[in-house]
Amino acid sequence: MITLIRIELFKIFRKPRTYIAFGAVASIIWLIQLGFWADGESYINFGMAALSETFDVQGRVLNGYLLAYIILQTLLVHVPLLIALVSGDMISGEANMGTLRLLASRPVSRTQIILSKFLASSVYTLALLVWMAVWTLFFSLFIFGADDMIIMKSEVVTQISAADAAWRYVAAFGFAALAMVTVSALAFLLSIFAENSIGPIMATMSIIILFTILNSLNLPIYQDIKPYLFTTHMLGWKGFFDVAVNASNEQIPGSVENLPAVMRSAGMLLLHVILFLGASLYVFRRKDILS
Amino acid sequence: MSSSLDIAPLLEVSGLTKTYGSFKAVDDLSFSVFPGDVFGFLGQNGAGKSTTIRMLLTLIRPNAGQIRVFGMDLQQHRREVLSRVGAVIEKPDLYGYLTGQENLSLFARMSGKGITKARIQETLELVGLQKRAGDRVKTYSQGMKQRLGIACALVHDPDLIILDEPTNGLDPQGIADIRNLVLSLSREQGKTFLISSHLLAEIELMANRMLIIDRGRKIVEGSVRELVDPQDRELQVETLDDAHALECISHTPWAGQLMHDRLPQVVLSMSHAEIPALVDALVGQGVRILALRPVNRLEAYFLSLTHA
Numbered sequence: 001m002i003t004l005i006r007i008e009l010f011k012i013f014r015k016p017r018t019y020i021a022f023g024a025v026a027s028i029i030w031l032i033q034l035g036f037w038a039d040g041e042s043y044i045n046f047g048m049a050a051l052s053e054t055f056d057v058q059g060r061v062l063n064g065y066l067l068a069y070i071i072l073q074t075l076l077v078h079v080p081l082l083i084a085l086v087s088g089d090m091i092s093g094e095a096n097m098g099t100l101r102l103l104a105s106r107p108v109s110r111t112q113i114i115l116s117k118f119l120a121s122s123v124y125t126l127a128l129l130v131w132m133a134v135w136t137l138f139f140s141l142f143i144f145g146a147d148d149m150i151i152m153k154s155e156v157v158t159q160i161s162a163a164d165a166a167w168r169y170v171a172a173f174g175f176a177a178l179a180m181v182t183v184s185a186l187a188f189l190l191s192i193f194a195e196n197s198i199g200p201i202m203a204t205m206s207i208i209i210l211f212t213i214l215n216s217l218n219l220p221i222y223q224d225i226k227p228y229l230f231t232t233h234m235l236g237w238k239g240f241f242d243v244a245v246n247a248s249n250e251q252i253p254g255s256v257e258n259l260p261a262v263m264r265s266a267g268m269l270l271l272h273v274i275l276f277l278g279a280s281l282y283v284f285r286r287k288d289i290l291s
Numbered sequence: 292m293s294s295s296l297d298i299a300p301l302l303e304v305s306g307l308t309k310t311y312g313s314f315k316a317v318d319d320l321s322f323s324v325f326p327g328d329v330f331g332f333l334g335q336n337g338a339g340k341s342t343t344i345r346m347l348l349t350l351i352r353p354n355a356g357q358i359r360v361f362g363m364d365l366q367q368h369r370r371e372v373l374s375r376v377g378a379v380i381e382k383p384d385l386y387g388y389l390t391g392q393e394n395l396s397l398f399a400r401m402s403g404k405g406i407t408k409a410r411i412q413e414t415l416e417l418v419g420l421q422k423r424a425g426d427r428v429k430t431y432s433q434g435m436k437q438r439l440g441i442a443c444a445l446v447h448d449p450d451l452i453i454l455d456e457p458t459n460g461l462d463p464q465g466i467a468d469i470r471n472l473v474l475s476l477s478r479e480q481g482k483t484f485l486i487s488s489h490l491l492a493e494i495e496l497m498a499n500r501m502l503i504i505d506r507g508r509k510i511v512e513g514s515v516r517e518l519v520d521p522q523d524r525e526l527q528v529e530t531l532d533d534a535h536a537l538e539c540i541s542h543t544p545w546a547g548q549l550m551h552d553r554l555p556q557v558v559l560s561m562s563h564a565e566i567p568a569l570v571d572a573l574v575g576q577g578v579r580i581l582a583l584r585p586v587n588r589l590e591a592y593f594l595s596l597t598h599a
Contacts, residue, residue, distance in 0.1 A: 003400055010397070015388055098384025102443070105348035106401040107374035289350040 004112055008120030012086060021082035021128055025075070029135040032071050033143055036062065040144075047152065064141030065149040065165045069241065071136045076176055076237070080183040080208050081201075082128065087121040087187035088200035091284070095195040095291035110285045118188055118277055125184045129177045137169055151241055160243060164253045168240045175237040175266060182230050182269045183208065185276035192283050195291050230272040236265030299362060301326045301451060301483050302347070307356035309342050309507075316342040318507040320356070324451075324485055324500075329477050331494030331501035331515065332487040333593065339507035340487040341381060344455045347485075348378055360451065374402060377449035379457060383440020387429030391420055391439050394428055395446055402447035411446060418442045418472065434465035441472065452476070454486045458493060466493070473497055491593050503593060525550060525586035526566065528557040531579040539576040545569055558586060 012018050036043070044062045094100035103113055149160040160168065186207065190200035211231035214222050226232050239262035244255035256262060300323035309317040317339045324330040334340045345351040347358060349369055358365040360372045385394045395414065399406035415421045418438040428436065437457065444452055454473070458466040474497060476482040488494050494501055495515060503510040511518065530536040536557050540546055545565070550558040561569065566583065573580060 003403075007397055007400060011386065011389075014386075014393075097386065098382065099386060101345070101348075101350055101380050102383075102385075102398065103401070104350055105373060105376075105378055105380065106398070107370045107372075107403055108401060109370065286352075288352060289345065 001112060001116060004108060004116035005119050005123075008116050009123060012120055012124050015086075017089070018086055018124065021085060022131055024082060025079070025128065025132050026135055028075060028078075029071055029132070029139070032074065033067065033140060036067055036070075037143060040067075060145060060147040061150055062144060063147040063149070063162075064137065064144045065146060065160075065162065065169075066151075067140040067144055068137045068169060069149065069151060071140070072172065072176070072237070075132065075136075076179070076235070079128070079132070079180060081205055083125055083180050083183045084187040084201045084204040085197075086124050087184040088191045088204055089197035090117045090121050090188055090191050092191040092194040092197045092200050095289075096197065098291060100291050101289050104289050111281060114277075114281050114284050118185065118280065121184050121188055122181050125180045126177055129173055129180060133169070133173045149241075158241065158243060159251075160241065161253065164243070167254070171240045172237040175240065175262070178266055178269045178273075179230075179234040179237070182234070182272045182276070185273045185280075186230075189276045189280045189283075192280055192287065227268075230269060233265035233268045236262050236269075239265070298325060300324060300359075301328070301361060302485065303357075303359040304343075304347075305357050305359075307343065307346060307358065308354045309339075309346060309351060310354050315507050317346070317353070320504065320507065320509055322502045322509065322512050324483060326450075326483055327477065327481050328500050329473060329484045329486065329498045331498030332485055332504075333489070333491060333494050333501055334487075334504040335489055338489075338504050340489075340504065341455055342507075343504070344378070344380060344453055344485075344487060347453060348376070348380065349373070350380075374404065374447070375450045376453065377444030377447065377451070378453040378455070379437075379440040379444050380453075380455045382433075382456075382459060383436055383443070385428050385436065385439060385443070388427060390425050390427055391415070391431065391435075391442075392424040394439060395424075395442055398443040399446045404447045406446055410448075414442045414446045417445065419468070433460045434462065434468075437461060437465065437469065441469070445476075449482075451483045451485065454484065456487055456489070458488070458490075470497055525553075525558050525560050526569075527553075527584040527586050528559070528569075528573070528580060529582040529584065530557065530573075531581060533557050536573060536578045539573055539578055543569075543572050 040062045091100065094103060104110065146162045146165075148162055149165050151158045151160070183204065187200055187204040190203045191197065194200050208231060211229045214229060215226060215232050239258060240256055242257035243251045243253075244257045245251055302324040304323070305321045307317055307320040308315065320339070320343060332340055332343070342351060346353050347360075347365070349365065361375060363372055365372055386397070389397070392411065392415065395411055396406075399411055412421065415424050418441055420435060420438055420442065423431065423435060428439065431439065437460070441454070441457065444454070457469050457473075461469065470493075473484055473486065477484060484497075486494065486497060498515050500512075500514050501518065502512040528536060533555055537549070537554070540549060540557070540559070545559055545561065548559045548561055550560060559569070570580065570583070
């Protein structure tokens with residue numbers, strides 16, 4: 001099994017399209033950092049105008065932690081496409097190249113083929129997240145420095161001390177990794193049904209867009225299904241930036257306001273991964289390979 | 292190449308059936324391949340050859356029938372059987388972004404046999420690709436890809452090698468190279484081959500036994516020597532006036548050997564020994580002969596299937 005995973009990883013990382021995602025992530029992050037480096041102060045001042053009228057805000061509001069938050073919010077919406085680019089190609093790409101029949105006629109079981117490919121695509125997903133984390137957090141902190149982090153939501157302003165921010169990012173990236181593995185598992189499942197990678201990539205994105213739209217529609221008819229859509233839980237990483245307060249309304253460092261909700265979302269994502277992977281195994285083990 | 296019906300078959304297919312809806316791609320097919328055979332698997336395009344081969348490699352599930360390889364049931368001993376089988380299925384598509392050596396190494400590792408680098412080099416040399424082994428496969432010609440595909444099938448030293456249309460898209464030199472490789476592996480290493488093709492001539496040159504299928508059903512199975520007997524072939528007589536030639540033949544002892552299904556062509560079923568007497572008789576009656584062409588009976592039979 002280890003040999004198979006290594007073979008799959010070798011194939012993934014020798015394929016030029018794999019590096020499109022790494023290049024795209026680095027480019028987008030670099031462009032955002034450049035933009036904020038050039039015009040960030042005025043942008044932040046504009047955003048803080050109302051707040052500054054009431055409060056005396058001191059220190060570096062535009063710092064590495066805040067920028068990392070902004071980048072994460074922007075990027076995690078688009079990363080699924082980059083994930084689908086590789087995961088949606090895992091089986092369909094082999095079918096398209098005509099190599100699937102070679103793989104499936106080797107003395108390895110179809111279960112091993114699926115598991116090794118899925119694990120390899122998950123490693124790719126995690127590698128992309130680590131790459132994103134390094135560019136987002138490390139370089140943002142390097143360029144803009146570290147300070148307390150101020151997050152403005154519709155009715156709430158949260159201030160997180162610099163010392164309390166780093167672990168939240170680790171947790172947020174860990175959660176995001178699970179969300180992206182879910183997308184990867186969906187794209188992987190869809191790739192079993194196709195003989196070229198365009199279909200699974202488009203289908204994955206269409207499902208994500210459709211579910212995201214359903215999430216944003218506050219219509220009673222859709223309320224009941226929302227908790228079961230994996231897209232509902234994909235943004236659960238934001239929960240790590242909601243800090244619990246004590247009876248005196250003071251923040252409790254190292255706390256999460258609604259940790260059970262975050263864990264529930266993680267559980268739902270994990271359940272989806274298991275469902276998608278289980279379906280992949282079921283379909284592929286019975287599939288006639290005609291490509 | 293040796294086959295004997297008193298030894299156990301290496302591959303035994305019985306009652307194999309595959310249907311897609313109401314279409315029977317393979318219909319109750321049975322045949323046997325013996326150790327050391329170069330077994331030709333012949334049929335027109337769409338006859339069910341590839342479907343059968345895919346079932347032999349567990350790529351497609353049969354609806355009925357049994358496949359036994361090396362004395363084991365394929366479904367129950369899939370892994371054990373496939374570790375001793377090498378195959379090229381249709382055109383050998385490989386990973387174009389990897390080099391030839393990387394492709395070969397990758398499939399060697401999947402065999403689970405601990406293939407050494409020396410064995411990989413040896414296999415590359417066997418198929419004549421050692422000089423281009425470091426180049427990406429997308430830069431290879433069709434013939435080179437075919438040879439690399441065969442290398443992938445051979446690298447783990449299998450006992451049974453299945454080649455599906457191995458000479459498709461190859462130039463005459465490439466076809467000859469593949470043929471020579473098959474024959475040398477069969478003679479020198481005793482490898483057993485199952486080779487599918489829609490070209491009878493190709494199978495005649497390589498195989499010792501063959502099977503012809505049409506519309507998924509077995510038409511004929513046997514030794515090539517028996518099925519393609521050069522001593523008992525049909526002979527086409529080309530003349531300036533075929534009608535006159537037919538009239539003349541009707542008054543000779545060969546009248547009963549005229550192939551009426553080939554009329555108005557003058558085709559007779561006869562042995563080589565009878566030819567001089569026939570020519571003398573026709574020339575004696577003023578028939579002007581342009582050419583005498585041996586007609587391969589099996590080929591004619593095969594072509595009649597193709598045209599059916």
